[in-house]
Amino acid sequence: MAILNEIASFWWLWFVPAVVQASVIIAALAIVDSFLRRRVWPQIRLALWVMAAVKIILPPTFAMPTSLTTPIVERVAQQPEVSMLGRLLGGIPLVPVAPWTPPGETAAITLATGVFLVWLIGVALCGLFIMRRTAAVRRTLVAESESDVPSWILTILQSAEQQLGYGHRVQLRISPRLTSPAVMGAFKPTIILPREVVERKDTREVEHMLLHELAHVKRRDLLFHAIALGIQTLQWFNPFVWLLRRRLIETIELCCDATVAARLEARSMDYRETLLRLVGRTQGLAQPHPATLAFFGHSGQVIDRLDWLTRGSGRRLKQKNAVAAVVGGVFAMTVLPMNESRMPCEFEVIDVAPVTVPVTAGESTGM
């Protein structure tokens, strides 16, 4: 029990301030993001949300002299009535490490150990649920889909790969169960087209759908998606982390549309039409599974996607990505470090005037 208490204490010292810090950043970003979503390029919003996700796995004691939040945290920490919040924001432990237990004596279970065990059970159940559901959906979709794809679709797939500059093979299947095309598998991606789309034999529509799903594969969105699911599993109890995953998926879709629009250039408005037609045909009912990224997923974001395509989201994509990388970097340096910038050893530094020691004749310094 003593060992368990000790592990739980170390977990608590890291985890509790990390949860509070991440929640504060996500809540603040969600407020700012509601103003940015129609005004700022999706690439910048994605960079900010990715950085908020990085914060979840950073140690709460992470400090940098460039931090904007450190002075606020330090000021809050000095006020006794809100010192607990200040201490948590600053990554300062609220509980000591488990008290030492003499050999031969049984240690009592601490509060930290109880919370640690509940968290651990939650992580195990949540992880198991996601893995089982992902495997079941994959099994069902693969079992009930056909790998026999008409040659005209394979030709379009090849052309789409060339347009995006993607040189790896992607599996393609046709399913009677899906209403929207989707892609799944972070390491072995499989694109699944609904049978209804294939039967319509609209080559332009299929090209747009394959470009969208291939863009997800090329951008490694499925890997991001899997990492976001992993983060959500670690903080299964935190609604702010659920919100973060949703915002990440929304901005990933907008950025994926921009990638396709950049390749289609003048034809990007046709792509917009395809998206609009699919929404009409499915009557906004297409619901993606967490393991997949669909051409049309959440009906709530369709307006944003159509709006950004109208505004030419594919133009000057390289410059937008470069600006987004800079904004993400600045956010990482100024907002993510929240701990006190002063290191404990700096408290001991005292200015001492240089002392001149008179050297008498005949003495040697020995150097």
Ligand SMILES: [Zn+2]
């Ligand atoms: Zn998509």
